[in-house]
Amino acid sequence: MKLHLHVGVVETADEITLNEALAVAQCTERVLVRLAPNLAVLECDDAERVVSALEANGLHPKVMR
Amino acid sequence: MTEAAATPIRRFRAAELDLLSVLEVVIARSPKVLKNGLPNLAFFRAANASLAQPDDEPGGIGFAQVEFWLALARDLSLVAEVEGRLDVTPEADEFFTLTSDERLVLLRKAWIESRDLNEFALTPELELPALRKGRTVDVTSDFPTAERLVEARRELVQIVEAIQNETTLPEFVDWLERNARNLFITHDNDGSWRQVFYRGIRERGGREDVERDGSWEIVEGAVVRLMVALPLSSLGWIDYDPRSYAIAPLSDGPAEEHSFEVVVQPNFEAVALGDRPDPSALWRLARFTTPRPEGRVRTYILERKPFSDALGRGDAAAELVSFLAGLSRAPLPQNVRFSLDDWAALSERIKIWPDALLIEAEGVEDLARTLPEKLLSKLAPTKLTGGHYALPAPETSVLREVAPPRRTVLDYSRRLPPVIAPTDTTALSAPREELHFRARQLLGLVSRSLSTDRYELDPELVADSAAALGPEELLRRVREGMAKPLSAPLSLALRTWSGEFPRPYAGGAEVFLADNFEQAELLDELPEFKRWVERQLAPGVFLLRPNGAGELRRLLEKLGIKPRSDARGR
Numbered sequence: 001m002k003l004h005l006h007v008g009v010v011e012t013a014d015e016i017t018l019n020e021a022l023a024v025a026q027c028t029e030r031v032l033v034r035l036a037p038n039l040a041v042l043e044c045d046d047a048e049r050v051v052s053a054l055e056a057n058g059l060h061p062k063v064m065r
Numbered sequence: 066m067t068e069a070a071a072t073p074i075r076r077f078r079a080a081e082l083d084l085l086s087v088l089e090v091v092i093a094r095s096p097k098v099l100k101n102g103l104p105n106l107a108f109f110r111a112a113n114a115s116l117a118q119p120d121d122e123p124g125g126i127g128f129a130q131v132e133f134w135l136a137l138a139r140d141l142s143l144v145a146e147v148e149g150r151l152d153v154t155p156e157a158d159e160f161f162t163l164t165s166d167e168r169l170v171l172l173r174k175a176w177i178e179s180r181d182l183n184e185f186a187l188t189p190e191l192e193l194p195a196l197r198k199g200r201t202v203d204v205t206s207d208f209p210t211a212e213r214l215v216e217a218r219r220e221l222v223q224i225v226e227a228i229q230n231e232t233t234l235p236e237f238v239d240w241l242e243r244n245a246r247n248l249f250i251t252h253d254n255d256g257s258w259r260q261v262f263y264r265g266i267r268e269r270g271g272r273e274d275v276e277r278d279g280s281w282e283i284v285e286g287a288v289v290r291l292m293v294a295l296p297l298s299s300l301g302w303i304d305y306d307p308r309s310y311a312i313a314p315l316s317d318g319p320a321e322e323h324s325f326e327v328v329v330q331p332n333f334e335a336v337a338l339g340d341r342p343d344p345s346a347l348w349r350l351a352r353f354t355t356p357r358p359e360g361r362v363r364t365y366i367l368e369r370k371p372f373s374d375a376l377g378r379g380d381a382a383a384e385l386v387s388f389l390a391g392l393s394r395a396p397l398p399q400n401v402r403f404s405l406d407d408w409a410a411l412s413e414r415i416k417i418w419p420d421a422l423l424i425e426a427e428g429v430e431d432l433a434r435t436l437p438e439k440l441l442s443k444l445a446p447t448k449l450t451g452g453h454y455a456l457p458a459p460e461t462s463v464l465r466e467v468a469p470p471r472r473t474v475l476d477y478s479r480r481l482p483p484v485i486a487p488t489d490t491t492a493l494s495a496p497r498e499e500l501h502f503r504a505r506q507l508l509g510l511v512s513r514s515l516s517t518d519r520y521e522l523d524p525e526l527v528a529d530s531a532a533a534l535g536p537e538e539l540l541r542r543v544r545e546g547m548a549k550p551l552s553a554p555l556s557l558a559l560r561t562w563s564g565e566f567p568r569p570y571a572g573g574a575e576v577f578l579a580d581n582f583e584q585a586e587l588l589d590e591l592p593e594f595k596r597w598v599e600r601q602l603a604p605g606v607f608l609l610r611p612n613g614a615g616e617l618r619r620l621l622e623k624l625g626i627k628p629r630s631d632a633r634g635r
Contacts, residue, residue: 001425001435002424003473004475004501005475006422006458007421008421012414012416013414029534033509035425035450039450044477047417047420059411060372061412062412062415063377063417063418064378064379064418064456
């Protein structure tokens with residue numbers, strides 16, 4: 001077990017959705033690690049960029065703050 | 066004569082809707098907070114328009130009510146500045162789960178103890194030239210300090226609680242002037258050369274400070290009038306009728322039941338109708354809609370973003386839909402119900418924790434069994450794919466209480482220690498226990514795993530990553546991620562693979578050597594010589610084109626010069 005504090009986490013229904021979400025935010029190259037095909041860990045700033053980019057495109061993810 | 070049945074809680078309930086309106090405008094607008102710490106003018110105008118009886122801004126009254134409710138909301142942490150914008154807080158959600166009586170007690174306490182609220186500044190009849198926009202005083206003034214105002218509020222509350230019979234506001238002010246003259250400002254030495262004027266206090270539009278003699282009613286009287294009309298009346302200490310200026314004590318009695326309903330329309334507007342709405346219910350409605358409070362009519366627009374935001378705060382979609390349906394007498398319009406279900410399903414497809422605590426399960430570890438019970442119950446993390454858990458980042462002190470013992474917390478808001486150890490070869494060593502995500506990202510960019518703790522630098526991966534990030538950025542990350550400086554061979558390999566160094570040549574070549582510098586310069590002036598030179602490698606050292614050696618030998622022989630064949634001699 002490892003505890004990672006102050007990271008951004010993105011989990012999607014499937015791998016394609018995750019790829020698209022990261023691509024929309026231009027964060028594909030900035031992913032710290034993919035713990036599963038549909039689960040990516042990013043720096044907090046990059047996760048905020050994903051939220052902003054998705055909302056700017058009319059998608060409203062479930063954001064846990 | 067005011068209504069005989071007026072009770073503190075009834076008086077408060079009517080006023081509380083103004084607080085709700087101000088907070089709803091905060092939700093709807095997320096106003097920008099200016100340098101003076103106050104929200105922008107557009108917010109004040111919108112919030113003022115949402116009140117049951119708005120203040121008259123063009124008439125110079127300003128936004129006393131909005132400032133009053135906002136100050137109390139800030140004191141109770143119902144609103145806070147988040148990234149330059151004013152937003153409501155989770156404390157506001159808790160606040161509206163309380164009963165009206167409990168809310169009344171909290172608001173009364175907040176007003177009496179408020180150090181930010183300044184009734185002198187809110188009083189429209191007065192002008193305080195010493196007062197800056199940030200509500201701080203920077204020159205000598207008779208203006209009471211925050212501590213003095215707190216004391217004055219306590220004293221005034223005691224006085225109004227002792228009122229037995231109906232009176233009028235002018236009579237009350239007159240009584241205070243005679244019996245509590247020093248309520249806000251000390252008048253014991255009035256008439257001395259120091260205390261001729263209310264220093265720093267003027268009548269609105271006045272050019273000089275107000276003279277103390279005979280002006281108590283103008284200065285302190287104005288503040289008392291504001292306190293009677295706003296906190297004392299709104300927070301249920303007295304019954305005040307602004308038309309007749311009558312002040313009457315309130316009698317205890319039961320609160321009336323809430324009476325209202327919400328009509329949900331097919332155009333996604335929910336309109337709250339009724340004279341006695343329940344602020345708790347309206348607050349919950351406002352938290353998953355875009356509220357549009359306009360005086361007595363309250364409209365809540367059902368939209369995807371606030372609905373998704375509510376789901377992100379932990380509300381279940383089914384509960385929200387059922388709550389909305391419960392407020393409405395008629396069934397929800399089909400298109401509205403369908404859209405809410407659809408929005409919920411779409412939001413669930415992408416879940417984001419922008420600032421999270423991620424509990425990573427390593428290998429086949431089952432965190433549901435190994436995580437401490439107190440962590441699961443207190444922080445309620447969400448289970449992710451692969452058995453990992455995530456939750457919004459808790460306060461460090463909270464985490465310390467519930468975290469499993471002897472577990473290091475890797476804090477990504479700080480620089481993490483470099484954990485990758487380079488070797489003299491292209492192999493890297495990185496102990497799994499210390500490996501954080503930043504190190505894993507770096508290893509993923511440049512190496513392939515050999516075993517649990519061993520990695521091998523991969524030229525193809527390095528080349529690909531250098532193309533994506535740029536060689537300098539990649540090497541910066543590599544240097545930062547290494548526990549010690551790169552060895553010369555490793556540095557040479559990485560910088561070459563990344564494209565920073567061109568690939569060196571090793572093999573046969575035709576070379577022309579001219580040991581004398583001037584000799585080389587003279588040769589370089591010959592067009593026939595230059596034709597066969599590929600590149601000058603150093604002074605007097607020329608790399609020749611194929612067959613260049615034979616051609617140049619012939620050229621020099623024509624000049625009677627016989628070139629030597631052994632490069633070592635002279």
